[in-house]
Amino acid sequence: MLRGCAGLLRSWALRGPKRGRSFSSEVLHVDHSLPNPSWNEDMRLLFDQFMKKSEDGSWKRLPSYKCNPPERIEDVKIFFPDAKLLKEQMSQAQQFPRSLGEGVGFEYAMFHNHVEDRTVCIFQGGPHLQGVPGFLHGGAIATMIDSALGMCAILTGGIAMTANLNINFRRPIPLCSVVVINCQLDRVEGRKLFVSCNIRSMDEKTLYSEATSTFVKLDPKKKN
Numbered sequence: 001m002l003r004g005c006a007g008l009l010r011s012w013a014l015r016g017p018k019r020g021r022s023f024s025s026e027v028l029h030v031d032h033s034l035p036n037p038s039w040n041e042d043m044r045l046l047f048d049q050f051m052k053k054s055e056d057g058s059w060k061r062l063p064s065y066k067c068n069p070p071e072r073i074e075d076v077k078i079f080f081p082d083a084k085l086l087k088e089q090m091s092q093a094q095q096f097p098r099s100l101g102e103g104v105g106f107e108y109a110m111f112h113n114h115v116e117d118r119t120v121c122i123f124q125g126g127p128h129l130q131g132v133p134g135f136l137h138g139g140a141i142a143t144m145i146d147s148a149l150g151m152c153a154i155l156t157g158g159i160a161m162t163a164n165l166n167i168n169f170r171r172p173i174p175l176c177s178v179v180v181i182n183c184q185l186d187r188v189e190g191r192k193l194f195v196s197c198n199i200r201s202m203d204e205k206t207l208y209s210e211a212t213s214t215f216v217k218l219d220p221k222k223k224n
């Protein structure tokens with residue numbers, strides 16, 4: 001069952017949702033993990049490097065959308081039958097890291113290596129993510145870490161949620177700079193997926209943050 005879910009999620013994550021029928025769903029299904037004018041030179045350079053690595057199929061770029069397609073919402077209902085997934089609310093719901101305007105918030109693209117169970121996220125944190133003046137807010141960093149580790153866990157194990165997340169913030173990340181989040185699946189124990197990551201500068205010389213996390217695969221029998 002969970003393997004099946006992992007397969008479905010993987011195909012959705014790698015190919016994207018079925019094309020929307022209306023104009024508004026077309027807009028919501030714009031793939032935001034492609035370069036846009038707000039991306040700086042470093043971000044484009046890294047993106048091109050990973051696209052090159054993807055040519056032999058070892059790495060795959062993960063498309064990224066503001067909204068989950070209806071089939072994902074149906075998947076979630078299996079685990080949360082009582083959740084208020086009302087049509088009205090869901091039409092306004094957006095993935096948190098994609099909810100800010102172009103260039104001011106989270107600009108990122110993720111690539112996944114299925115053989116090595118690794119996910120890399122290239123991330124440019126915009127001016128609306130400021131914490132201490134000139135630097136990224138710790139909560140914004142945690143958001144990107146959770147998102148990148150989440151993709152790493154979910155693409156390997158199927159639908160799972162963050163149960164635990166430990167972050168060491170080693171150096172402040174300058175606002176509007178580009179960093180690389182390197183995630184890997186460390187081990188699987190039953191329903192638990194242990195993942196970890198580090199955030200480094202483009203030249204890999206600066207270690208900004210390290211994190212470990214446990215994701216727990218949802219159990220459809222539990223009906224949360």
Ligand SMILES: CCCCCCCCCCCCCCCC(=O)SCCNC(=O)CCNC(=O)[C@H](O)C(C)(C)COP(=O)(O)OP(=O)(O)OC[C@H]1O[C@@H](n2cnc3c(N)ncnc32)[C@H](O)[C@@H]1OP(=O)(O)O
Nearest residue numbers: 072146147150151159160161162163164190192214216219
């Ligand atoms: C829904 C997905 C849609 C997919 C669509 C795709 C969209 C693409 C998304 C991209 C990526 C997004 C990534 C963001 C991901 C979030 O942000 S998730 C939001 C934050 N997390 C939450 O809200 C989770 C809240 N917690 C819970 O719901 C429940 O505690 C959990 C995590 C589901 C676990 O509950 P449970 O299934 O009842 O687990 P339980 O039977 O108690 O324990 C199972 C095992 O896990 C261990 N465990 C449980 N809790 C913990 C803990 N806190 N620490 C360590 N171990 C623990 C237990 O000890 C146990 O171990 P064993 O005894 O088997 O050795």
